[in-house]
Amino acid sequence: MKEAIKKVSVIGTGVIGNGWIARFLAQGYDVTAFDPAEGAEERTRKAIDHAWTSLEKRGLAPDASKDRLTFKDDLAEAVADADYIQENVPEREELKKNVLNTIDQHAKPEDMIGSSTSGIMPSILQAGMKHPERFFVAHPFNPVYLLPLVEVIGGKKTNGAVIEMANKFFESIDMKPLVLHKEIDGHVADRLMEALWREALHLVNDGIATTEEVDNAIIYGAGLRWAQMGPFLTFHLAGGEQGMRHMLEQFGPALKLPWTKLEAPELTDELKERVIAGCESYSGDQSVAELEAKRNEFLVKLLDLVEEYWPESKQ
Amino acid sequence: MKEAIKKVSVIGTGVIGNGWIARFLAQGYDVTAFDPAEGAEERTRKAIDHAWTSLEKRGLAPDASKDRLTFKDDLAEAVADADYIQENVPEREELKKNVLNTIDQHAKPEDMIGSSTSGIMPSILQAGMKHPERFFVAHPFNPVYLLPLVEVIGGKKTNGAVIEMANKFFESIDMKPLVLHKEIDGHVADRLMEALWREALHLVNDGIATTEEVDNAIIYGAGLRWAQMGPFLTFHLAGGEQGMRHMLEQFGPALKLPWTKLEAPELTDELKERVIAGCESYSGDQSVAELEAKRNEFLVKLLDLVEEYWPESKQ
Structure with a gap:
């Protein structure tokens, strides 16, 4: 080699x-x-x-x-x-x-x-x-x-x-x-994007929102966060001091709600622990408060940037 | 009032x-x-x-x-x-x-x-x-x-x-x-996030990826784009000069593939036209090339920013 x-x-x-x-x-x-x-x-x-x-x-x-x-x-x-x-x-x-x-x-x-x-x-x-x-x-x-x-x-x-x-x-x-470490159709990133993409098509197809409204619903909310943190760490921060553990207790039951046409996996204790341990390990010795402070500094600078470059800004 | x-x-x-x-x-x-x-x-x-x-x-x-x-x-x-x-x-x-x-x-x-x-x-x-x-x-x-x-x-x-x-x-x-303009459980943004979140839980549950790998699969790829452009305009740019029209022709059939556990809507002519018209109207008089140039300027500055603030950077 x-x-x-x-x-x-x-x-x-x-x-x-x-x-x-x-x-x-x-x-x-x-x-x-x-x-x-x-x-x-x-x-x-x-x-x-x-x-x-x-x-x-x-x-x-x-x-x-x-x-x-x-x-x-x-x-x-x-x-x-x-x-x-x-x-x-x-x-x-x-x-x-x-x-x-x-x-x-x-x-x-x-x-x-x-x-x-x-x-x-x-x-x-x-x-x-x-x-x-x-x-x-x-x-x-x-x-x-x-x-x-x-x-x-x-x-x-x-x-x-x-x-x-x-x-x-x-x-x-x-x-x-x-x-x-495992092969799967669509790998990982495209499966995630494809789930969101299919839901977006459903919303447009069902006349709930226009393509522009769907795009804005992403850009001005989750999109700004996802440039820095993925869905797991985002929810880790939304859980307050207890992080993902609290988040899963509070919002886990929402997986049973008819949100999205995507069937949810059973939130077993094993899956919960895997998700919590993953977030805690990823955060290392940084507390949720420390991560929040860093997120905020990032968002303030990012907001300046996106205001300059959002697609509808024609300058 | x-x-x-x-x-x-x-x-x-x-x-x-x-x-x-x-x-x-x-x-x-x-x-x-x-x-x-x-x-x-x-x-x-x-x-x-x-x-x-x-x-x-x-x-x-x-x-x-x-x-x-x-x-x-x-x-x-x-x-x-x-x-x-x-x-x-x-x-x-x-x-x-x-x-x-x-x-x-x-x-x-x-x-x-x-x-x-x-x-x-x-x-x-x-x-x-x-x-x-x-x-x-x-x-x-x-x-x-x-x-x-x-x-x-x-x-x-x-x-x-x-x-x-x-x-x-x-x-x-x-x-x-x-x-x-229409009421729906979970409104729009949370339905989109929830579709991605459920797919993320499936990937972790099935042992395909860890929470950190899922997060990285978002942050370093689509997440960087979504801070500026939603899924529709992103695909509009991926379609080259012909934009979304070409994109749907080329990748529309992929909706039949077993990517994600979310069932896809039928890509009818009506849905296609709605999506294409939405992207074209949103872009206004900006060509795909002009939007690309703006996206690139944005991404260069955003990459500098995320390198400073990505969660694993401890400075």
Whole structure:
């Protein structure tokens, strides 16, 4: 297994592939790209120009350059030289498997291969590979060049050491890798977003709210909190001094109410303890009051920022 | 109906009631409070002190003062003098109805009364009132003194002019009122949050992810976007130049996939058009590219901010 990744290949250059290219270039990598669609290179270079403005503000690696991107006309050639390969072809299982098997054949056996798939489990995608042990899912979020989250999931045949290396690699390019230990359709982040998205569609479908009202119901309330704290820590703070323990006692019964069309899990003692222990461990030695003070400082600054940049502000 | 609100009463001083008091005081109002629990006044004054640090940074009204809060020992007395009354007693239907009926008896008939209920429909709460036409739900979000969202919902007996006045009043105290035109259990924002919350509990319950991993899956991805754009506008931008129209064509079929335990609505042509028209109308004359540029500027600044204030940063 390679000690260091110097060259990366990006296969498939839609919105997600281009986002990866922009991030890799900004981090000072040589990038080789392949996409069979007509005009792909032109669109990619335009997308990189667009992303570069923000990446310059975030800070570029000393040797970062947009000129270190090369397009190839042939998939085999595009991956022959790479240390890491990121696949981003359309979300169709057979297509992804075909492309990944071709990559597998032409890449050096010790290379790592990641797939941007948002929903397909890695064990399915790696099934036909000769060297499946170096394959994993690396699922990013749009815009990939700015958002830090990447879900990293190995399949049944993935080598654990590869996941560790991938984790370090993504941290080194300013990302926040989330290594998941179980495979599941849609991974974790998209399942959460999909639950909210389906509820949003129900509300619009049933004539309860418009799309704009749904969006505002998120932005001006929970959205401001979620930029800093997820749903568990948010409720930990809503529980007062006793945190999540009090919260579950007070609002646990609400899981029986007909809110949302999503069936709730049984709030067993075991689930309760798992949730409470998780929040307490995450908070470390910070009390709810200390977390609240930090949240407030954050929110005051964030409110200034959003007032400047909310979509309806046209300045 | 009163032209101007000068004095407000806050009934029930838990986390939400205290949040309202802090906001009203910071906006320069006289506030009268009532809560039968022992030590309530002391806890409230402590909570106000805590909130005041942030409120000073946000900017206080010229005549704002923590000293303009008075506690009363009697509910009738606490509402006798008010122009606006905000009820925040525990979320039990019978208790809320009893308290609201008492408020209704002792408040001047032209006063407005809002309830912080997070789930109960206004028609149910106003059923026993003598003057139900001045009653509505005004559902805020924690911390109430910082988060702008307040859902405003009238019941069957609510006067439309009252809703208009409430809307103006909340705007005048630096809030973002979302007037809903249909009653539904859990209103809108909590239904959306509850869908995500239930999915989060399923993921923890099924051993797919820990609470910390779920939180990180939100914070570092969608959460950063949701502080500025809701789920609809987010997907509008993910659709490229064609926006939501392309998005629904490409990812609409994913609604059939077994992601999340929430059943999806049928993506009818009518629902599609409603969603597309909503996004296009919200965006006004801003193209997807213009919205993207604004999103990027926002995200660059937000990333600096969250790196300073993410919960695991202990500085």
